[in-house]
Amino acid sequence: MDASTLPNPAAAPAAAPADFESLLAPVVDRAYGMALGLTGNRDDAQDLVQEAALLAFRGFHTFRPGTHFRAWFLRILVNCFYASARRRRPEVSLEGAAEQAPLLHLFIQSRAAGMHGAGRDPAHEVLDRIAADDVARALDALPEEFRVVCTLYFMEDLSYQEIADVVGVPVGTVRSRLHRGRKLLQKRLWQAALDAGLAATTVPGPMEGDV
Amino acid sequence: MSHIDRYTCEEAFHRLDDYLDRELPADQMDCVREHLETCAMCASEVEFEQAVIDDVRGKLRRIRAPADLMSRISALIASARGADPEPS
Numbered sequence: 001m002d003a004s005t006l007p008n009p010a011a012a013p014a015a016a017p018a019d020f021e022s023l024l025a026p027v028v029d030r031a032y033g034m035a036l037g038l039t040g041n042r043d044d045a046q047d048l049v050q051e052a053a054l055l056a057f058r059g060f061h062t063f064r065p066g067t068h069f070r071a072w073f074l075r076i077l078v079n080c081f082y083a084s085a086r087r088r089r090p091e092v093s094l095e096g097a098a099e100q101a102p103l104l105h106l107f108i109q110s111r112a113a114g115m116h117g118a119g120r121d122p123a124h125e126v127l128d129r130i131a132a133d134d135v136a137r138a139l140d141a142l143p144e145e146f147r148v149v150c151t152l153y154f155m156e157d158l159s160y161q162e163i164a165d166v167v168g169v170p171v172g173t174v175r176s177r178l179h180r181g182r183k184l185l186q187k188r189l190w191q192a193a194l195d196a197g198l199a200a201t202t203v204p205g206p207m208e209g210d211v
Numbered sequence: 212m213s214h215i216d217r218y219t220c221e222e223a224f225h226r227l228d229d230y231l232d233r234e235l236p237a238d239q240m241d242c243v244r245e246h247l248e249t250c251a252m253c254a255s256e257v258e259f260e261q262a263v264i265d266d267v268r269g270k271l272r273r274i275r276a277p278a279d280l281m282s283r284i285s286a287l288i289a290s291a292r293g294a295d296p297e298p299s
Contacts, residue, residue: 032276123262132270179228
């Protein structure tokens with residue numbers, strides 16, 4: 001996606017309204033996945049996709065046929081999310097700036113748990129423990145400024161510049177939010193893996209006979 | 212590239228995120244890659260980080276919308292068009 005694929009009200013010709021649903025149907029799974037990462041729960045994710053779909057339908061005359069519909073729609077989805085997030089959480093959270101973002105958290109924790117032995121695949125062993133919905137919840141637990149860029153990063157194959165175009169911030173801001181957001185996400189993923197019982201099978205337990 | 216141009220672990224680590232996302236200039240991508248070829252520890256960290264990114268991507272991208280979401284959107288659009296909503 002590049003700037004030429006984003007909504008441009010001045011562009012013509014307009015797409016026919018009848019095309020809208022046929023363009024939306026193939027991208028609705030990806031849109032819902034992104035909405036789940038942004039909102040953290042299924043009901044809000046469905047509401048967000050529906051709200052974005054209605055808004056996109058009403059603004060469909062600004063979509064240029066032949067350009068990237070998914071990018072166009074996801075930008076509307078993100079804008080909808082920002083608008084609804086401001087309604088639901090009007091206070092601006094600064095917790096993200098203060099929270100410690102440890103380096104290589106999953107790498108270090110999984111190694112400490114004895115998962116880095118020969119022939120093992122510790123990253124997959126950790127992630128295999130975590131259901132997709134719980135990964136989405138871990139994303140949602142990030143402070144909003146990190147959550148949006150991380151969700152776009154994981155759901156779409158976008159460059160930093162392309163994420164910056166969607167979110168409307170400088171590329172350097174995307175870089176710092178993404179790098180920090182990924183580190184914070186690793187903390188939450190490790191906790192999710194522990195909650196799923198990871199440590200019970202990977203951390204060396206008591207010697208046999210100690211029980 | 213001469214030996215004196217090679218990155219230390221610290222220099223390579225500093226560029227880890229940008230390297231994973233292929234957002235470094237080509238010459239720095241080469242320097243990091245060369246470091247990884249000679250440093251097993253850094254290489255294992257990069258491999259781990261890449262696997263985490265790939266797994267998170269894979270899980271999130273396999274999420275499917277509820278089966279009736281598209282039909283509910285169609286009903287909303289039908290209402291917006293002024294027509295009768297589709298029967299549910």
